[in-house]
Amino acid sequence: MDKRDNIVSMSEWRIRLHEIIFEADTKSGKTFDIILLISILLSVITVLLDSVKYINAEIGNILFIAEWFFTILFSVEYVLRIISTKKAFKYIFSFYGVIDLLAILPTYLSLVLTGSQFLIVIRILRLLRVFRVLKLARYVQASRYLLIALKQSRHKITVFIEVVLALVIIMGSFMYLIEGPENGFTSIPQSIYWAIVTLTTVGYGDIAPATVLGQVLASVIMIIGYSIIAVPTGIITVEMAMAKSQLINTQVCSNCNKSNHDNDAEYCKYCGTKL
């Protein structure tokens, strides 16, 4: 076997590997993806169970082995991904590449830092790949649609969040002055935390105003929080309506030059010309 042959056979091996790992069109590629998705789910469940005291006491050993088994499995997969792709760096620094790395690091880290193994729940993000690999076109389109709407809303949402933050800082400080440490508002940061809990209508009740003035101000915060939730909702609804109409169609009639046709339209609805 001469050297050149060796290279070709290596290349073929890499191409085949790339097909299996990165694509889902071939039968083996699809099988690989499904096994991967199941492994991810199982490994996350392993971590969840491991954190429950009495389950850990019972089958902690098995879970420990399973965790390492999945981590080594994913490590091998990660290395194979780097080897099989031509643009190794592009993959490593891509969104999925970073998540793939973060999904194996915590277990190794747990050798030096106890508890860090729980961070591998970040593996759950790998599941987002499910739509892509399984070519679930409708879900991919739905995701894209949501992303467009969110992206278009980002400036307005940023302004909104900043106003909310300014509001809770000021309201929290007032509540600290009104209620004081004796009613659980031990410091301004603590009061700001309470203001967030109240404005977002979560309302744990671990801290609650006790004075009349405090309850009046709290009522004001609640009604503000109850009303201004309309703002992000309005922003995103309007952007979604825009995104929808954009996605609908950009096809233009060759006869009358009018657009705004539905996706299933075959004839122009204004002049009857075939599209």
Place this chain on the structure above:
Amino acid sequence: MDKRDNIVSMSEWRIRLHEIIFEADTKSGKTFDIILLISILLSVITVLLDSVKYINAEIGNILFIAEWFFTILFSVEYVLRIISTKKAFKYIFSFYGVIDLLAILPTYLSLVLTGSQFLIVIRILRLLRVFRVLKLARYVQASRYLLIALKQSRHKITVFIEVVLALVIIMGSFMYLIEGPENGFTSIPQSIYWAIVTLTTVGYGDIAPATVLGQVLASVIMIIGYSIIAVPTGIITVEMAMAKSQLINTQVCSNCNKSNHDNDAEYCKYCGTKL
């Protein structure tokens, strides 16, 4: 009386029964439906009262008899429904057929499994029939409209729910590491439960963060939960606006008989015929 006559009279009897049970156009059919709806309501109230300790101690016997009375009544009705319809199997496996069965099973099951009789509250679903049988056209249309909007939203809502689930799993794990069992975050599943309680702005307060870092992360979760509720709202609002405009225009093309045209359409978008 020869055999044939007998069959004819049976058929007539079945047709009459079908009219009474399945339809609500005749006077006796309407009376039957109203008695049925009242019986369903009464039987559900019976179960609710039966579960209250001091009421059970007082009139438990009467409620026990009432429960069996209604169950036998509905069982007879169920059998009559099967007998009177020509397509017995279609009915049995239809949505209402399954509910009708589930609405009587629990009482029989309670003979072997104590407590299961409470499951007959599923009878309440039979009440959904009220709109159909009483021909409340406006409500039927309203239901259909809501169903169309929800059906159209299902892919986007699915993506949204999955992102929410990924979020609470990751956030819950972080909170477990930050707060730990000493502050009530006894395990990751427990922390995920807390993250759901917080993100959905329910906020029981049975578990609440006590450390500074925990409260900061909790604040982030709250503000995220407070903001992203805009997403499903936006999705459904847009789909409802679409469903509305679709329901409004019911124009049908004279050539291809297809409907679903826009309000400003002058030509059929499927075949190009002038509308």
Place this chain on the structure above:
Amino acid sequence: MDKRDNIVSMSEWRIRLHEIIFEADTKSGKTFDIILLISILLSVITVLLDSVKYINAEIGNILFIAEWFFTILFSVEYVLRIISTKKAFKYIFSFYGVIDLLAILPTYLSLVLTGSQFLIVIRILRLLRVFRVLKLARYVQASRYLLIALKQSRHKITVFIEVVLALVIIMGSFMYLIEGPENGFTSIPQSIYWAIVTLTTVGYGDIAPATVLGQVLASVIMIIGYSIIAVPTGIITVEMAMAKSQLINTQVCSNCNKSNHDNDAEYCKYCGTKL
């Protein structure tokens, strides 16, 4: 003085009274309305203060006198309203007529039934008159707009509320079976109450699931409640958009017959003809 003259002078007296009480165009009419609104506010505040123990202990006598003073004042006004209007019966059974009566009855009732005087807070509804009497046109229009949208949504909202009620009844019953009296779910009605508290994302935390299965089901209820709030929001948003466009204009161009003009339009935007 002959009899006829007497009638005329009485009539004049009634017309003058009607002007003052029912209208707000004249100076005395406006003064009357403003005094009335202030009296309503003061009388409601009187009731609120009266219910606070330590204020009642201090100035209970003064509040008692004030309550009776306002009640007699409003009683006299009520009688004058009946006398001064030609259509006495129409007024008595109108929305405001009923509220005017309900706003004085509780104080008289308190002579025989202690505590009922607190019901006169219903007087606050008389304040709704403020928009009408003070001719605040913009607010009247805003109210009308909101009422149109709500009226158009009523069938859909009814269907929604019924589905929610069916949901909480079934979910509540399941929780009763899962959690049981030992975790605070003492009866099915109590569990249904808990399910409402959870689904509406209020989350008092007075009752909270303690078992794993209970927390899983609770999580499902929370996510459902968090998501389906989108439904009434979508319904009302769409109806408001419709109401808006209806209020905007129904003017039709005399030249091209196109409608959809803005309120401030003076020329048709499609053909340039003066509207």
Place this chain on the structure above:
Amino acid sequence: MDKRDNIVSMSEWRIRLHEIIFEADTKSGKTFDIILLISILLSVITVLLDSVKYINAEIGNILFIAEWFFTILFSVEYVLRIISTKKAFKYIFSFYGVIDLLAILPTYLSLVLTGSQFLIVIRILRLLRVFRVLKLARYVQASRYLLIALKQSRHKITVFIEVVLALVIIMGSFMYLIEGPENGFTSIPQSIYWAIVTLTTVGYGDIAPATVLGQVLASVIMIIGYSIIAVPTGIITVEMAMAKSQLINTQVCSNCNKSNHDNDAEYCKYCGTKL
């Protein structure tokens, strides 16, 4: 140096100062703004930390000095702003002028009134200037857009808030009569506070109904609160959609110079000129 020269040099000095303080086009102006923004942030953090007991015990002295340092810095800046602008009064009574003053007063006030220094968190509002000074056009536009939508909604939101207030006053009074002081509803104002906590779906749980009738009424309030949040959301969404379409079309009539035309307009709606 003659007098006139002196004035000119002073003027030049003022113009230069004005450039640095009020504008952000020059390099020194931008530097000034960035230093200002950082100072504001630092001074707010100082106040937050100062309120935390154990941090105050540790480094209270340093924080005390920092607070006075920033206050004197901002005081100097405030004076320079007044000096450098030609329209001193206009600045003083402008929105930012008032905030600039309020942002320094509390520290001076704390000399006579302990605790008032915490009010300087109002400085956080100065940060709103960040968008303006740094010429973040997109954020400025987003803010303007939100303000337009909120301004257009103000009448409807006012009506909504008033209905909500009437609702919680009446509901609160009923709950006071039903539950009474023994269940924590010690007075009508307290019950109204509870009704607000419930209607806005905050739900602290510090007060919760204990009687059956109270829980039924509470359930009604919750479902109302859960449903009517749709109203402000609908209002603002519709107004945002309007604001959006207004912002998009900025076409101006060549004849009458009026803008505000619809997207499909072909003729000016004010004067009938072809656009």
